[in-house]
Amino acid sequence: MIQGSLHLAIVCGLGTALFWGLNPLLIKQGLRRDMDQARGTCYMLLSHLVSMILLSSFFGKWAECPQLLGKAETIWLALAGVSNYVLGLFYYFKSIPRLGASRAASIVNASPGLSVVLAVIFLQEKGSPMVWAGVVLILGGVYLIGRG
């Protein structure tokens, strides 16, 4: 691996963390001004969609569109969107004013642990010892934050 690429990858990785870390604070500020949580979610989804369309255009991904037409995969992606944005994001927005940005973010960050359990149940995946150790750590963390 070229050293310059590694440095850039680290910067980009930290950039991802920065923007994801910033989100709960922006949400808190938006909801502080008495914005209705459902409407706030809608504004957020609209801007997310528009910016994703622009980004997809920038990376030239629209040529792949025909691959999605009339396929079962599209339905699964749509269900993933409903799960993430209707259930996940909306209730995340509702939790922030009650728990605070840092606690809410920490609890929702436990979702990879839940994904592991669901993958074992629904996709018959087998978790390695490292994965289960991760799940235990996550559960411990959620428990501590819940008692915090």
Place this chain on the structure above:
Amino acid sequence: MDQRGLFFAVLATLGVGLTPILAKKGLGGVSTFLAGTVSIAAGLFVFSVIMLFSGKFRNFFRESCQAILFMIAVGVSNTLAIAFLYTALSLSPAFIVAPLTSTYPLITIVLSYVFFRKGERLNRRILTGTFLIIGGTTLILFSK
């Protein structure tokens, strides 16, 4: 701790946790960007229908400009995070990128403390809990 808030956070975790399971079945050779765009569009559509039936569209443009701008910033921030993630993963293996991206709760904690010191209570339990979650997430992502 606010029990209702905790319940909402758990529901949110369920929704987010279920997403990779559903998305895995849908990622049949198309790029993450396109798949993500389809998911967002579907989520927005369903959400809009719910809002329409609950009458929430009535005062859609009556929210304060500042509040709207903050929520738009969240959407753009999410997209930028995805762009950086995609770029990072194209340059480096996931076992290097994953631990870095998993540190975002720490960034939230630091920024919360800096900007909302009075409103956000931080104690050793919450910090320890956050580190445990980051460690656990990193282990899971490392294993992939």
